[in-house]
Amino acid sequence: MKSYAAVDLGASSGRVMVGRVGPDGLELTEAHRFPNRPVRVPEGLRWDVLGLYAGVLEGLRAAGQVDSVGIDSWAVDYGLLDADGALLGNPVHYRDPRTEGVAEKVWATVPAEELYAATGLQYAPFNTLYQLAAARSSAQLPYAKRLLLIPDLLTYWLTGEQGTELTNASTTQLIDPRTRDWSHDIASRLGIDLGLFAPLRQPGDPAGLLRGEVLEETGLSGPVPVTAVGSHDTASAVAAVPAGGERFAYICTGTWSLAGLELGAPVLTEESRAANFTNELGLDGTVRYLRNIMGLWLLQECVRAWGVPDLGALLLDASKVPALRSVVDAGDAAFLAPGRMPERIAEACRASGQPVPESPAEITRCILDSLALAHRRAIAEAQRLADHPVDVVHVVGGGTRNALLCQLTADACGLPVVAGPTEAAALGNVLVQARSHGLVEDLADGRRLLTRTQPLTRYEPRGDAARWDEAEARLTRR
Ligand code: ADP
Ligand code: LRH
Numbered sequence: 142m143k144s145y146a147a148v149d150l151g152a153s154s155g156r157v158m159v160g161r162v163g164p165d166g167l168e169l170t171e172a173h174r175f176p177n178r179p180v181r182v183p184e185g186l187r188w189d190v191l192g193l194y195a196g197v198l199e200g201l202r203a204a205g206q207v208d209s210v211g212i213d214s215w216a217v218d219y220g221l222l223d224a225d226g227a228l229l230g231n232p233v234h235y236r237d238p239r240t241e242g243v244a245e246k247v248w249a250t251v252p253a254e255e256l257y258a259a260t261g262l263q264y265a266p267f268n269t270l271y272q273l274a275a276a277r278s279s280a281q282l283p284y285a286k287r288l289l290l291i292p293d294l295l296t297y298w299l300t301g302e303q304g305t306e307l308t309n310a311s312t313t314q315l316i317d318p319r320t321r322d323w324s325h326d327i328a329s330r331l332g333i334d335l336g337l338f339a340p341l342r343q344p345g346d347p348a349g350l351l352r353g354e355v356l357e358e359t360g361l362s363g364p365v366p367v368t369a370v371g372s373h374d375t376a377s378a379v380a381a382v383p384a385g386g387e388r389f390a391y392i393c394t395g396t397w398s399l400a401g402l403e404l405g406a407p408v409l410t411e412e413s414r415a416a417n418f419t420n421e422l423g424l425d426g427t428v429r430y431l432r433n434i435m436g437l438w439l440l441q442e443c444v445r446a447w448g449v450p451d452l453g454a455l456l457l458d459a460s461k462v463p464a465l466r467s468v469v470d471a472g473d474a475a476f477l478a479p480g481r482m483p484e485r486i487a488e489a490c491r492a493s494g495q496p497v498p499e500s501p502a503e504i505t506r507c508i509l510d511s512l513a514l515a516h517r518r519a520i521a522e523a524q525r526l527a528d529h530p531v532d533v534v535h536v537v538g539g540g541t542r543n544a545l546l547c548q549l550t551a552d553a554c555g556l557p558v559v560a561g562p563t564e565a566a567a568l569g570n571v572l573v574q575a576r577s578h579g580l581v582e583d584l585a586d587g588r589r590l591l592t593r594t595q596p597l598t599r600y601e602p603r604g605d606a607a608r609w610d611e612a613e614a615r616l617t618r619r
Contacts, residue, residue, distance in 0.1 A: 142161055142162070142163035143161070143162055143163070143208045143209075143575065143578055143580060144159055144160070144161050144204075144205075144206070144207045144208055145159070145160045145161075145162065145207055145208060145209050145210070145211065145570075145571045145574040145575060146158070146159055146172070146200070146201055146204045146207040146209070146210045146211070147159075147160055147211055147213070147370075147566075147567040147568075147570035147571045147574075148197050148200065148201075148210065148211065148212040148213070148295070148570075149213050149214070149374060149377070149564070149566045149567040149570060150177060150193060150197075150212075150213070150214035150215065150291065150292070150295075150374070151177065151214075151215060151374060151395050151396060151539075151566070152177060152215050152395070152396040152397075152438075153176070153177055153395070153396050153441060153539075154174055154175065154176055154177050155174070155175050155176075155177050155193055155196050155197070155200075156171060156172075156173065156174040156175075156200070156564070156567065157171075157172045157173045157174075157196075157197065157199075157200025157201060157203065157204055158170065158171055158172065158564055158567035158570075158571070159171075159172050159204045159205075159207065160567070160568065160570075160571030160574075160575070162571065162575040162580050162581070162590075163580075164580075166590070166593070166594045167568075167571070167575075167590050167591070167594045167595075168594070169562075169564060169567060169568060169571065171564075172200050172201075172203040172204040172205075173196065173199055173200035173203045173204070175192075175193075175196035175199070175200075177189075177193060178192075179234045179236070179479075180231075182231075185233065185234075185237040185238070185239060186233070186234040186236055186237040186479075187230075187231035187232065187233060187234055187237075188218065188231060188232045188233075188234055188291070189231070190220060190228070190231060190232050190291070190294070193295070194295060194298055197212075197295060197299075198355070198358050198359055201351075201355075201359040201361065202358070202359045202360050202361075205361075206361060206362065207361070207365065208365075208366075208574075208578065209365070209366050209367070209368045209574045209577070209578070210299070210351065210365060210366070210367045210368070210574075211367070211368050211369070211370035211372075211570045211571070211573060211574045212292040212295050212296055212299075212367070212370070212372060212570075213292055213370055213371060213372045213373065213374045213376070213377045213566055213567075213569075213570050214291045214292045214295070214309075214372065214373075214374055215235075215291065215374055215396075216290075216309055216312035216373045216374070216375065216421075217235050217265075217267050217268060217269050217272070217290075217312045217313070218232050218233065218234065218235050218267075218269075218272075218290070218291050219232060219269060219272075219288050219289060219290050219291065219294070220232045220288075220289055220291070220294040221281060221282070221284075221285035221287070221288055222285065222286060222287040222288075222289065223284050223285065223286060224284075224286045226287070226297075228294070229281050229284055229285060230281055232291065232294075233272065233276075235267035235272075236267070236477055236478055236479060238478065239272070239275045239276075240266040240267055240271045240272055240274075240275045241266065243266070243271045243274050243275045244264065244266060244271055246274065247270065247271060247274050247331060250330055250331060251327060251330050251331060253414070254411060254414065256314070256327065257409065257411075257413075257414040258409050258414075259317060259324050259326065259327050260314045260315070260316065260317065260318065260324055260327060261318040261407040261408075261409050261419065261420030261428075262311075262312070262314040262419050262420065262421070263414075263417045263418060263419035263432065263433065264417060265419075265433060265474070266474065266477070268312065268313065268314040269290075269312065269313035269314060269315065270313060270314035270315055270327075270331065270333070271314075273333055274331065274333075277332075285337060286337070287303065287337060287338075287339065288337040288338055289303060289305070289339065290305065290306070290309045290310065290313075290372070292306065292309060292372035292373075293305055293306060293309070293339065293372065296348050296349070296367055296369075296372075299349075299351055299352065299355050299367055300348060300349025300350060300351060300352060300367050301349060301352055302348060302349035303339035304339045304340060304341070304342035304346070304348060304369065305338045305339045305340065305341050305342065306341075306342045306343075306344065306369045306370075306371075306372035306373075307321065307341050307342065307343055307344065307422055308344060308371040308372060308373040308376035308421070308422050308423060308424070309372045309373040309376070310338070310341060310422075311373070311420075311421045311422035312373060312421055314327075315327060315328055315333065315335070315338075316422065318407040318409075318420045318421075318422060318428060319406075319407065321422055321426075322341070323335050323338075323341075342369040343369065344369055344370050344371045344372075344376070344424055344573050345368065345369065345370075345573055345576060345577045346368070346369040347366055347367075347368060347369070347577075348366075348367040348368060348369045349366070349367055350363060350364045350365060350366055350367070351363060351364075351365040351366075351367065368573065368574045368577050369573075370569070370570045370573040370574060371423065371424055371569055371570070371573060373421065374566040375393050375399050375421065375429060375431075375566075376421070376422070376423050376424065376429065376569070377565070377566040377567070377568075377569030377570045377573070378393040378399075378537050378538060378565040378566040378569055379391055379393065379403060379423055379427075379429055379565075379569070380423065380424050380569035380572055380573065380584060380587065381537065381562060381565040381566070381568035381569035381572065381587070381588075381591055382403075382535045382537055382565065382588065383535065383559070383561070383562070383588055383591040383592040383595060383597060384533070384535055384588055385585075385588065385589070385592070387403070387529075388530060388531045388532045388533070389402075389403075389531050389532070389533050389534070389535055390402055390520045390523065390524070390531045390533070390534045390535070390554075390556075391403070391534070391535045391536075391537065392516055392520075392534060392535070392536045392537075392540075392550065393537055393538045393565065393566075394436060394437060394536055394537070394538040394539060394540025394541065394543075394546070395436060395437060395538040395539045395540065396436055396437060396438045396441065397433055397434065397435070397436035397438065398433075398434035398435070398436040398437070398471075398512060398515065398516060398540070399429075399431045399432075399433060399434070399436075400431055400432055400434055400515070400516050400519035400520055400523070401418065401429060401430045401431025401432060401519060401520070401523045402430045402431070402523050402524070402527055402529050402531070403423065403427050403428070403429065403430075404420075404427065404428045404430045404527055404529060405426065405427065405428070406428060407420035407428050407430070408420065408430055408526055408527050410526070412526060413526045416432075416522050416526060417432060417472075418430055418431065418432050418522070418523060418526060419431055419432070419433070424573070424584055425583065425584050427584070430523055430526075430527055431519070431523070432472065432519040432522075432523070433472075434471050434472050434512065434515040434516065434519060435471045435472065435473070435476045435477070435512075435515075436471075436512065436540075437512075437539065437540055437543075438476070439471065439476060439482060439486065439508045439511075439512070440505060440508050440509075442479060442480070442482035443482045443483050443486070443501070443504055443505070443508070445482075446481070446482055446483055447483070447501050449501060455501060455502065455505055456505065456543060456544075456545055458501070458502035458505070459502045459503075459505035459506040459509060459545060460506075460545050461502070462502050462503050462505075462506035463506075464506070464510060464549075464608070465510050465608055465609075465611075465612045466495070466496050466498070466503075466506070466507070466510075467490040467495035467496050467497070467498055467507050467510075468490075468495070468507065468510050468511045468514055468612050468615060468616060469486055469489040469490060469493075469507065469508075469511045469616075470489070470511070470515070470616050471508075471511040471512050471514070471515035472515050472518075472519075473489075475489075483501075483504050486498070486504055486507060486508065487499070487504070490507065493615060493616070495615065509543070509545055509546050509549055510549060510612070512546060512549075512550075513546065513549035513550045513552065513553040513554075513609075514553055514609065514612055514613060514616070516534075516550045516553060516554060517550075517553035517554045517555075517609060517613070518613065520534060520554055520556075521554075531556070532556065532557075533556060533557050533558075533559060534550065534551070534554050534556050534557070534558045534559070535558075535559050535560075536550060536558050536559070536560045536561075537560075537561065537562060537563070537565035538563065538565055538566070539563060541560040541561050541562070541563045541598070542563060544560075544598075544600075547560045547598070547600050548600045548603075550600075551600040551601060551602045551603075552602050552603050552604075552605065552609070553609045554602065555602050555604065555606055555609075556602060557599060557600065557601055557602065558599070558600040558602075559597050559598070559599050559600075560597065560598045560599075560600065561595055561596055561597040561598060562591065562595040562596075562597075568591060568595070569587075572587035572590070572591075575587075
C-alpha cells in the first residue's frame with residue numbers, strides 16, 4: 142500500500158487529498174480544504190498565492206507521511222521570478238481585464254487562423270500568450286528571468302527545482318499539439334522569449350524532493366519526492382474519467398464546465414477554430430478536444446451576490462421551477478468577469494425576448510438549463526467536428542453533487558450520464574503518482590481501478606429532445 146498526497150487547486154477551493162493505492166484498490170480521503178479567494182487590489186484581480194501555498198503546507202501536515210506529492214491547479218496563470226528566484230508580485234488572475242482588446246493586436250502579427258493551426262488552442266482572452274502580450278508594457282516583465290505556471294511555482298517552492306509540466310504548458314498557446322513541444326515560430330513572431338520557461342516535464346517525471354524547511358514545517362520525514370502529474374487540473378480530471386473504450390464524452394464540472402472528447406490527435410481545421418474548440422494535451426499522447434463553458438461560476442457568483450448559505454435548498458427550489466422558460470448562452474465570454482451576475486443573467490434573458498427570471502430559484506433554474514444546453518451543444522459539435530461518436534457522457538468534478546444539473550445534462554444530450562468521481566482531478570493526480578511507482582499500468586488500467594472503487598451515479602435521458610431543440614433555437618436565431 143502506498144500513500145500519495147494530491148494537491149488540487151481549483152478556482153474556488155484548494156484541497157490536499159490523500160490517495161492510498163494497493164493491489165486491491167484505491168481510497169481517497171480529504172486531508173485539508175481551504176477557500177481560494179481572489180483579491181482585488183488597485184492594479185487589478187490577483188491570486189493570493191502565498192495563502193494558497195500556506196494551505197498546501199497545512200494540508201501536507203494534515204496528510205501525514207506519504208510516498209510522493211503531486212500538484213495540479215487551474216491553467217494559464219503564472220508567477221514571474223527575478224534573477225534571485227524571488228516572486229515578482231502576485232500572479233494575475235485570468236479574470237483580470239488586462240487582456241481586453243489584446244487579441245486583436247496579436248492577430249495583427251499572427252492571424253487567428255494561423256495561430257489556431259499552429260497551437261490548436263481555442264480563443265480565450267486569458268490564454269497565457271495574450272497575458273504575456275498584455276504584460277509587455279508592464280514595469281515588471283523586464284525584471285523577469287523565469288516564468289512558472291502556478292503548479293510549477295508551488296512545486297518550485299516545495300523542492301527548489303524548476304520545470305514546465307507539459308499538460309499545463311499546452312494551455313499557454315505556445316505549444317504545437319502535433320510535436321508536443323514549444324512552437325518556436327509563434328513565440329519568435331510575437332516577441333515572446335521562450336527562455337523564460339523552465340525545461341518541459343512530462344507527467345510522471347520526478348520534480349525534486351521536499352526541501353528541508355518544508356519537511357520541518359509539515360512534520361514529514363524525508364526524503365519525500367514530488368512527482369510531476371497532469372498539472373493542469375482538467376488533464377488530471379480527464380485522466381480520472383471512469384470510462385472504458387473510446388466512445389465517451391466527458392464534462393469536467395466545477396467553476397468551469399469543460400465539455401468534450403479524448404482524442405489521439407488534434408483537430409486543427411478552420412471549422413473547429415470557428416466553433417472555438419481547443420486541443421489541450423493530456424496523458425500518454427492524448428488530446429483534450431473540448432470547449433470551455435462558463436460552468437458553475439455563474440451560480441457561484443449569484444450565490445455570492447445573494448449571500449445564500451444553503452445550496453441544497455436553492456437547488457431543490459430550482460428543481461420545482463418550470464424547465465427551459467429562459468436560457469442564456471453559457472459559453473458567452475460576457476459572463477467571464479465577476480460581479481452583478483443575477484442582473485447580467487436577467488439582462489441577457491430580456492435582450493433575447495425571453496421571460497426575465499427574478500427569484501433566486503428562477504435564476505438558478507435558468508443557469509442550470511443553460512449549462513445543460515451548452516453541454517449538449519459542445520458534445521454534439523465535438524462529435525461532428527472530430528468524427529468521433531459517443532454512447533455515454535461522463536460528468537466529473539464538483540458538479541456531480543448537483544443531481545439536477547446531471548439529469549438535465551442527460552436530458553439535453555439525449556445520452557446517459559455517468560456522474561463521478563467528484564474529486565476527479567485529485568484522483569487523476571494520484572493515478573499518475575501511482576503509475577510512476579508501478580502500481581498502475583496505464584491510463585486504461587487507472588480508469589478500470591476507478592470504475593471498481595469509486596461511487597458513480599447513472600442518469601438516463603428523459604426523451605424530450607424537441608424542447609431542447611426549441612431552446613437552442615432561441616439562442617441561435619439571434
Ligand atoms: P473548482 O475545482 O473549479 O474550484 P469544484 O470541482 O470544487 O470547483 O466544484 C465547485 C462547485 O461544485 C460549486 O461551485 C458548486 O456549484 C458545486 N457543489 C459543491 N458542493 C455541492 C453540493 N453539496 N451540492 C451541489 N453542488 C455542489
Ligand atoms: C479549470 C481550468 C480550465 C481552464 C481554466 C482557466 O480549472 O483549468 O481548464 O480553461 O481553468
